[in-house]
Amino acid sequence: MDAFFAGLPLADVHQDLARNIKSIRVSQNLFDDLSDDPADWEIAQQHELATKPHTYESPNTIIDRPFEEADWLNAIKFPFRNWAASRFCDGSFGIWYGSDLVETTVHETVHHWRGFLAEAGFDELVPQGARESITSERKVYWVRCDAALLNLSARAAEYPDLVHPTSYPFTQQIGARLHRESHPGFVTRSARCVGVNYGVLNRNVLSSPRACCSLTYRLTRDGVVVEREAEQTWMVLA
Template sequence: MRVVFDRLALVDVDQDIVRNVVSLRVAQDLFDDLSQNPNDWVVAHRAEQDVKPPSYRSATPVIDRPFEDTEWFGAITWPFKNWRSSRYSDGSYGVWYGSESVETTVYETVYHWQIGLLRDAGFERTGVVAERKVYKVACAAALLDLRKLVGSEPNLLHPTDYALCQSVGARVNREGHPGLLTPSVRRPNGENVAIFNSNVLSNPRHDCHLTYRLQDNRIVVEKDPGRSWITIPLGSKER
């Protein structure tokens, strides 16, 4: 691993990073189980508003009122509170992943969706649908730049063996570096960031919704419902 860190440089990143997470296009109506009549739902919503306390605005809402700031939690906080094994983590700490474009997040998340849900759970059949929400998040940090090392250290981009990357991630986390900038494994010419410190992230904004739809031997990605945007062959080897 020393050969990696001996040649690392810092790159100053001050830009929006794209984050693609599981979500719903349309939130579930909490009152639709009370009655079959939509007019009754309207009455229930009005009653809720009558008893709901006034909205609270804070200069630091993520600290003072975390339940009022769902955008922040969904776009930034979640992976730092819910640790799991990934390319740069063995599961003992959280890592936030984002990309330079929506397209790169699609290739990254489609890969993990098809191996995590479709293949492992046995759902490789037409008709399976997943809905996603895409955020833009401001990132301001000096990140360790892995982009020029992948030619001499191909295991940094190994499609399934995360051993070297997790060793790098463990050291980055232990020493307190904010994060890494690396080529995308799943999309040629794409780039990803792996963030270990949530303090370098801010200003989450909703960008778009996506639908992933399994059709025959491909995954169709829609921005607008019913209209294909990106099509990726099932089991795509694109790295």
């Protein structure tokens, strides 16, 4: 492992990264069961915003809309508060993943979604045609990253385990060391497509979350159909 890190270059990153998370295309109004009048919904929403303690303070509190706090929680804070095992983490700390392009996030998340469905036994329902109705809704955010990140891509040719499709012990050792030594994060090649992924261990280098688009994944017999606009095929991953 020491040889891997020796002379590892830095990537000075100052750009937006795409973050792809589970979400829904159309949010439900939480107050529509109290009244049929949209004006009453607005009053209830304003009351909630006036009395709710905020966990996010915008640098422009006068002009920013209150629901930007939700964007910050969903697009940035969530993985640091809800730890989970992944390629570079054994589940004992938080790590945030983003990508260079929206398309890269699709390849990554579709792979994991199909793995989840297979583990749940949905493939056994294919003869009955149930697979046609399986869908997942997602939301993609742009998040600003400003940090000097370790460029793991420079080692990909020497260490193929960096992009191994299913084995994570080697990469989890890398993530554990970077977390222990308080590095802000790293850049690495995607194992699912020709793309670049970013792993961030310090949320302070992330800022300015903005909604990019909504996506729908539909699992069919021919693969996963991805819709960016509702009911319109954007990508198909066989």
